Amino acid sequence: MGRMFKALIIVPILVIRVPAYAEQFEVKNPPSSQSISYQQPQASQDTPLTELLSIPSFRSSEIKQPYSHLAELYEAAPKAQLELEDLAKTIAHKANGSVLSAGLKGQERAQEKVEKELNGDVTRLTDIVRITVETDSLEDLNSAYAQLAASTKTMEVVNRFQTPRPSGYRDVKVLVSLPESQMIAEVQLHLKAISAVKNGKEHTNYEQIQRIEREANLHDRAMSDYEVAKIEKLRRESRALYDNAWQRYLPLSFAV
Structure with a gap:
């Protein structure tokens, strides 16, 4: 019997409860060229990241x-x-x-x-x-x-x-x-680091994107190739800023 207990491995299971009155839903990115797929870090044990x-x-x-x-x-x-x-x-x-x-x-x-x-x-x-x-x-x-x-x-x-x-x-x-x-x-x-990006350089990028989109909407026209390219460039800059901020919170085994 003692050997059987020694052979057992107890794996912690994280349980997150959802209120009974709530319904789960999937949060989706908008179906357009603005979307980007992020590969989430996968942890094999109970850590702050998995929680x-x-x-x-x-x-x-x-x-x-x-x-x-x-x-x-x-x-x-x-x-x-x-x-x-x-x-x-x-x-x-x-x-x-x-x-x-x-x-x-x-x-x-x-x-x-x-x-x-x-x-x-x-x-x-x-x-x-x-x-x-x-x-x-x-x-x-x-x-x-x-x-x-x-x-x-x-x-x-x-x-x-x-x-x-x-x-x-x-x-x-x-x-x-x-x-x-x-x-x-x-x-x-x-x-904290992500909040600093949001309230710093990325906010400037966001405002520029808003101005470009408002200008097109105001004149009821599609955005030009230049405007689309400008927005994509601003979004790439924002992604780099946010991703760099996020990296500092990841365990060393996940940080790239």
Whole structure:
């Protein structure tokens, strides 16, 4: 019997739970020349990297704000923002991270989004109250996510470490229902080096791409070959910046 027990190998199994009210979905890149395929590192054991890549993307079947009029939403929003910031500070402290706050979404921009993107439905406006938690290690990012999930009702997760954007950008975006105000809020979980790229050179590239695309849309025309080539060049630069930032967090066996 002793020999049989010695022969057993216990393999740790990572279990990530998805709320029963949620449905998993696949996050896809847009089907165009802008898409790029990223080969994810494959770890053979339970590590911070496998834990991060195992956070599932999902969306609850119904995500709605508790208010149907924009004025009501903005009347309740300041208190909800304070609630979110207090929660984020607690999470960041325990995860060796920091909190970045842009404050409430501007009401003019919110009104525009409701009219042009949400078919007039204010209850679908989920990013008025928002916060960013930034860490500088995979372990701390996992810790921040675990604390957030334990402290709120998680309504949606988009894990862009599993499926990066075409630019190479990676984060975990979470929509939560705050326990006191019951408002839906957006939380972005960042790695410090990737956040620095987003708010630095890559932001300049993004703005240039937006200007080129807006110019074509404004005149209701297809982009010229030069404009397409310019955008592709800017995207390649962005991918290189983001990929270099991501490399610093990978175990040495995965870094290239």
